[in-house]
Amino acid sequence: MKKKNITLLSLLLILAIVLTACGQTADKPEDKVEDDVVVEQDVETDNEEAEDEKLDFEGRQMNVVTTSEKYSELFDDFAKEVNAKVDFLSMSSGEVISRIQAEGGKPMADLWFGGGIDAFMAAKESGLLESYIPKEADKIGSEFRDSEGFWISKGLTVVGFLVNDELLKEKGLAIPKTWKELINPEYKDEIIMANPAISGTNYGAVKGILDMYGEEEGWAYLEKLNENIPFYGKRGKDPEEKTVAGEFAIGIIPADKGSFDVAKKNNLTVIYPEDGIPWVPEGVAIFKDGEGADIAKAFLDFMLRDENQERLAELDGKDGAQMVKEGIGGYDLGLPQDKLIKQDISTFGTMREEILEKWEKLTVGK
Numbered sequence: 001m002k003k004k005n006i007t008l009l010s011l012l013l014i015l016a017i018v019l020t021a022c023g024q025t026a027d028k029p030e031d032k033v034e035d036d037v038v039v040e041q042d043v044e045t046d047n048e049e050a051e052d053e054k055l056d057f058e059g060r061q062m063n064v065v066t067t068s069e070k071y072s073e074l075f076d077d078f079a080k081e082v083n084a085k086v087d088f089l090s091m092s093s094g095e096v097i098s099r100i101q102a103e104g105g106k107p108m109a110d111l112w113f114g115g116g117i118d119a120f121m122a123a124k125e126s127g128l129l130e131s132y133i134p135k136e137a138d139k140i141g142s143e144f145r146d147s148e149g150f151w152i153s154k155g156l157t158v159v160g161f162l163v164n165d166e167l168l169k170e171k172g173l174a175i176p177k178t179w180k181e182l183i184n185p186e187y188k189d190e191i192i193m194a195n196p197a198i199s200g201t202n203y204g205a206v207k208g209i210l211d212m213y214g215e216e217e218g219w220a221y222l223e224k225l226n227e228n229i230p231f232y233g234k235r236g237k238d239p240e241e242k243t244v245a246g247e248f249a250i251g252i253i254p255a256d257k258g259s260f261d262v263a264k265k266n267n268l269t270v271i272y273p274e275d276g277i278p279w280v281p282e283g284v285a286i287f288k289d290g291e292g293a294d295i296a297k298a299f300l301d302f303m304l305r306d307e308n309q310e311r312l313a314e315l316d317g318k319d320g321a322q323m324v325k326e327g328i329g330g331y332d333l334g335l336p337q338d339k340l341i342k343q344d345i346s347t348f349g350t351m352r353e354e355i356l357e358k359w360e361k362l363t364v365g366k
Contacts, residue, residue, distance in 0.1 A: 055298050057084035062295040063109035065089050065096055067236070071113065071315055078302050084295050092236050093119035093283075094198040100128055110290035111299060112283070113154075116200020118207070120151040120283035121349020130286040130293055134300035136325075143345050144281050144324040153281035154303065154312055156322040158335060159205045160255030161271040162240055162263060167249040176250065178275040179209065183224040191225075192242050193252035194233040197356050200280060201236060201254040206355060208278020211343045223362060231366045244268065257317025257331050272334070276341040280348070281324070 062084055064075065075086045089108065091099070093115025099108060105128060112120070112129075123129050124146065133149040144153035161182075163175050173190070176182050182191060196203035210218035233239055239251030240259065244266050253259055255270055263270045284303065286296040302308060306328065313323055313330035320330035321337040 055082045057082050057292075057295050057298075060292060060295060061085040061087055062111060062292040062299065063087050063089065063290070064111045064113050065091050065109040066112075067092060067114040071312075074303075074308065074311055074315060075299075078299055081302065082295065082298055084292075092198055093200040094195075094203075097122060101126075107287035107290045109287055110292035111296040112285045112287060114282050114284070116157070116203050116348075117151065117153065117281040117283045117345070118203050118348040118352045119200060120146075120285050122352050123285065124150040125349060128288055130288045130290070132286055132297045132300060134297070134304055136301075136304040139326050140304070140324050151283045151285040152300065152304075153324050154284050155282050155316055155318050155324055156279045157201050157204060157254045157256075157282055158272070158319075158322060158340070159201060159208065159278040159280075160253060160259070160273065162243045162251040162253045162259060163269045163271055164243050164246060164249045165269055166267065167246055171249070173249065175269065175271070177271060177273070179212075179221070179225075179273050180275055182250070183221065183228060185228075187250065188228045189230045190249040191228050191252070192231075192233060192239045192248040192250070193229060194236050194238050196359060198234060199236040200282075202239075202252060203352070203355075204280030205252055205278045206359065207280070207348060207351070208276065208341045208343055210355070212276045212278075212341045219358070219362075222359075226363055226366070229366070232363060255333075255335075256319075256322075257333060260333060261317075272336060272339060274339065277336070277339045279322075279340055279343065281345065 064086060066088055067090065069088050069090060072088070075088075079086045096108075096112065096115065097119050100106070100123070105126070107128070112123075120129070129150045131149040134152065137145060137149075137152060140152060146152065161176060165175065168175060171190075173186055176187065181187075193205065194202045196206045206222065209221060212218070213221055233242070239248075239253050240262060242248050243251035243253075244262060255272060259270050262268065284300065286293050286300070290296065303312070304325065306325075309323065309325050309328045313320070313328060316322075318330045319333040319335035320328075321335045321340075323330050
């Protein structure tokens with residue numbers, strides 16, 4: 001009897017173990033359902049966050065000061081994405097500074113798009129800009145953005161010569177290939193450049209020459225160049241337009257696809273100076289106290305996306321060597337990158353006033 005009781009007890013114990021195991025197995029699908037619910041909740045949260053990030057500026061407008069309205073299609077796409085309006089005011093970088101100062105620092109717009117970086121640096125020092133570090137700013141070289149976020153570059157302007165071959169041929173003059181050649185007396189009154197106080201490109205040319213030759217030798221060179229220039233254009237486009245019109249044989253210009261297209265259409269030639277190519281970063285910044293500053297910040301994020309950087313290269317007609325974000329291509333315009341002058345970007349803004357004052361004395365009456 002005792003043996004039977006032990007056997008029965010063993011059977012009950014085995015049965016209990018089997019039932020427990022089955023119960024655990026049955027629980028597993030329920031655990032999976034709970035896990036699936038958690039995953040679904042996570043997906044919903046991610047979607048909600050994505051919707052939160054989608055910007056909507058319905059009924060509002062961003063005012064933009066730009067050197068050209070050729071960027072309108074890029075801004076149109078931005079406006080559609082954030083549901084805002086964009087209005088343009090075309091103005092050179094030098095004019096922007098003069099106007100803001102004349103109006104007591106009151107911002108004329110929300111976003112400043114394009115122009116030589118010297119003016120942006122000067123505006124920062126005058127407290128006219130708002131700091132913002134956009135997404136992907138870390139993919140832009142440190143020399144092409146302000147460390148405190150007051151400006152960022154959208155690309156480089158490089159300086160070259162636009163040559164009217166036919167006019168030079170008529171006068172028995174050779175096509176100049178270097179800055180050194182430009183100061184030959186035979187080119188007297190044949191050269192035009194814009195006033196560097198107005199044109200960021202031509203300020204870049206002056207600053208590049210000073211960096212290439214050094215302070216003393218650079219100013220000596222500019223004095224000789226001045227002797228060959230009868231007057232300085234009051235608009236950035238003057239050198240190109242007057243060279244095309246045959247008023248001058250040589251114009252000092254921004255060398256990009258646009259200038260190559262103009263040269264091809266009018267039987268002219270674009271020259272990259274063989275002894276050194278000046279360059280200047282083109283700035284983008286947000287004006288301080290602008291009503292649409294938040295829209296301008298959103299645009300900076302939009303501008304730095306790869307696809308929009310590629311579009312900028314196309315709209316600006318830049319060689320790949322002129323782009324500032326890693327991995328962004330451009331046109332093949334034959335720009336010899338090794339000929340770019342080693343320039344001190346840090347002094348573009350800090351030396352601007354000093355350089356322009358000295359320039360004004362050097363070129364008085366022109």
